[in-house]
Amino acid sequence: MKFRGKIIDIACLNHxxxxxxxxxxxxxxxxxxxxxxxxxxxxxxxxxxxGVSMWCELSEANFFDEYQMEGVSSEDNEICLEVTPxxxxxxxxxxxxxxxxxxxxxxxxxPCLTVAAELPTLSSSSRVVTHDVPVDVIPRRxxxxxxxxxxPDFDVSIYLPPLKTIKNVVDRMKNLSNFLVLExxxxxxxxxxxxxxxxxxxxxxxxxxNPPWGEDASQAPSQSRDPEAMVQARVDIRKxxxxxxxxxxxxxxxxxxxxxxxxxxxxLLHEDVSLQYFIPAVA
Amino acid sequence: xxxxxxxxxxxxEYVLVASLDNARNLSNILKAITFKDHAIFSAxxxxxxxxxxxxxxxQANAFIQAEIFQEFTIKEDLVGFQVNLTVLLDCLNxxxxxxxxxxxxxxxxxxxxxxxxxxxxxxxxxxxxxxxxNTQEPEEPIDFEFCSSNVTNKxxxxxxxxxxxxxELDMTSEVLQITMSPNQPYFRLSTFGxxxxxxxxxxxxxxxxxxxxxxxxxxxxxxxxxxxxxTKALALSCKVSVRTDSRGFLSLQYLVRNDDGQIxxxxxxxxxxxxxxxx
Numbered sequence: 334m335k336f337r338g339k340i341i342d343i344a345c346l347n348h349x350x351x352x353x354x355x356x357x358x359x360x361x362x363x364x365x366x367x368x369x370x371x372x373x374x375x376x377x378x379x380x381x382x383x384g385v386s387m388w389c390e391l392s393e394a395n396f397f398d399e400y401q402m403e404g405v406s407s408e409d410n411e412i413c414l415e416v417t418p419x420x421x422x423x424x425x426x427x428x429x430x431x432x433x434x435x436x437x438x439x440x441x442x443x444p445c446l447t448v449a450a451e452l453p454t455l456s457s458s459s460r461v462v463t464h465d466v467p468v469d470v471i472p473r474r475x476x477x478x479x480x481x482x483x484x485p486d487f488d489v490s491i492y493l494p495p496l497k498t499i500k501n502v503v504d505r506m507k508n509l510s511n512f513l514v515l516e517x518x519x520x521x522x523x524x525x526x527x528x529x530x531x532x533x534x535x536x537x538x539x540x541x542x543n544p545p546w547g548e549d550a551s552q553a554p555s556q557s558r559d560p561e562a563m564v565q566a567r568v569d570i571r572k573x574x575x576x577x578x579x580x581x582x583x584x585x586x587x588x589x590x591x592x593x594x595x596x597x598x599x600x601l602l603h604e605d606v607s608l609q610y611f612i613p614a615v616a
Numbered sequence: 617x618x619x620x621x622x623x624x625x626x627x628x629e630y631v632l633v634a635s636l637d638n639a640r641n642l643s644n645i646l647k648a649i650t651f652k653d654h655a656i657f658s659a660x661x662x663x664x665x666x667x668x669x670x671x672x673x674x675q676a677n678a679f680i681q682a683e684i685f686q687e688f689t690i691k692e693d694l695v696g697f698q699v700n701l702t703v704l705l706d707c708l709n710x711x712x713x714x715x716x717x718x719x720x721x722x723x724x725x726x727x728x729x730x731x732x733x734x735x736x737x738x739x740x741x742x743x744x745x746x747x748x749x750n751t752q753e754p755e756e757p758i759d760f761e762f763c764s765s766n767v768t769n770k771x772x773x774x775x776x777x778x779x780x781x782x783x784e785l786d787m788t789s790e791v792l793q794i795t796m797s798p799n800q801p802y803f804r805l806s807t808f809g810x811x812x813x814x815x816x817x818x819x820x821x822x823x824x825x826x827x828x829x830x831x832x833x834x835x836x837x838x839x840x841x842x843x844x845x846x847t848k849a850l851a852l853s854c855k856v857s858v859r860t861d862s863r864g865f866l867s868l869q870y871l872v873r874n875d876d877g878q879i880x881x882x883x884x885x886x887x888x889x890x891x892x893x894x895x
Contacts (some may be wrong), residue, residue, distance in 0.1 A: 499713030508706045536745040
């Protein structure tokens with residue numbers, strides 16, 4: 334197993350660091366899958382996560398100037414590592430002004446992702462700073478747990494309102510209730526609702542637009558759906574809040590798919606990163 | 617404004633409708649009296665009074681006159697109810713309570729009467745939030761029987777002079793002692809804490825003293841825990857009047873200017889902890 338990537342472009346370094354920082358806000362640990370063309374940050378659905386799962390996809394060409402990877406074997410040309418994204422984020426944040434940053438898989442006292450940065454100095458020579466971020470290698474027999482999730486058979490797909498607005502509202506609603514109902518229809522309307530003994534609050538978003546999934550087979554059943562009919566899912570408000578807390582940059586596209594009373598599937602698309610987040614519905 | 621069209625059909629049923637273009641003109645002043653969960657709302661054609669009490673010894677009132685509201689319609693002489701104040705504030709600030717200039721949350725507050733929830737319609741940037749907060753039967757606010765004819769000592773100070781003192785008050789002192797006198801030390805705040813005694817003196821001819829009318833030397837102590845919440849009202853205000861009556865009861869009245877420069881009042885009443893005989 335070998336992995337060596339080098340970032341020279343400072344904008345790519347900043348961007349890569351921001352992505353890792355966002356991931357670190359979403360989860361304490363996750364799996365990093367390295368393939369010849371992509372990097373994936375994966376959180377699989379487990380009771381320990383409260384049923385939340387995440388799939389973040391980066392194309393290596395958008396970030397690395399040099400990228401070499403040799404997987405476990407030629408048939409399984411991949412590397413799967415369990416990482417603590419915060420450790421990686423912290424290491425990267427300290428080297429934002431580097432001339433170049435190398436990320437390599439190394440073996441120190443344990444397997445590590447080593448971040449080696451060449452930092453500028455006042456003299457002509459450079460200073461090299463190294464961070465060793467411990468990781469765990471995930472054996473092949475467990476790889477099936479970290480596959481790309483299937484697009485759920487959603488009942489409604491809708492574009493999200495500005496994330497900042499949702500975050501402000503959800504932050505306040507969290508003071509009032511532990512659970513929130515997210516509902517949406519095919520007429521571009523979405524509501525966030527909470528209801529307790531003391532108070533009920535509903536925030537109405539209109540004119541959001543519904544993504545044209547069109548030819549996708551999973552869309553077929555809903556063609557007969559009444560466009561005004563609301564589809565809903567009741568979720569733990571902290572899970573939604575956690576997803577929103579991590580978002581630092583406005584995505585170019587933000588969508589939400591709802592499977593009635595089953596799951597909320599959030600999709601954020603940036604130019605070179607895509608992030609999917611699944612929140613299960615509770616009774 | 618989208619809020620109007622939504623509830624025009626219900627308008628005949630509401631006994632109270634109050635609207636503001638900027639919800640902060642209500643939420644900011646309510647923050648000055650939020651030290652307990654519950655508040656008594658009393659609305660009359662003159663406007664809105666919100667009362668919060670503590671231990672039957674202290675009462676805070678916020679007054680928002682009808683003229684402050686863009687719309688204030690009341691169908692009875694007195695409309696009263698009790699709500700959870702922290703829940704109300706969370707609702708008024710549902711869009712995050714941002715202070716971005718030019719962006720404000722519009723509010724329409726409606727009440728149908730006994731047994732009905734307080735309904736709030738809030739709008740910012742085209743997004744509408746509807747809140748229904750459960751109400752309870754209002755308790756009768758305490759009448760402290762504080763009247764101007766019984767006032768022995770009165771001063772009006774610019775708030776900035778008191779802000780520093782109040783923010784530094786020694787919280788290990790169980791009481792705040794207020795001395796008012798026609799003679800030295802004129803107006804003194806004292807605390808008696810673990811690290812010692814502290815005195816804040818305000819001479820009668822100070823620039824900060826707008827009015828000084830003390831007829832008799834009086835020293836009264838008030839429980840620190842009851843008065844500390846008044847710091848929030850002080851922070852919002854530009855002027856404060858401090859009055860004591862012959863029983864040693866304290867009245868603090870704060871002049872508060874809202875975002876649009878309009879004037880609202882907040883007052884605190886407090887019973888003395890014990891009376892100290894002056895030598």
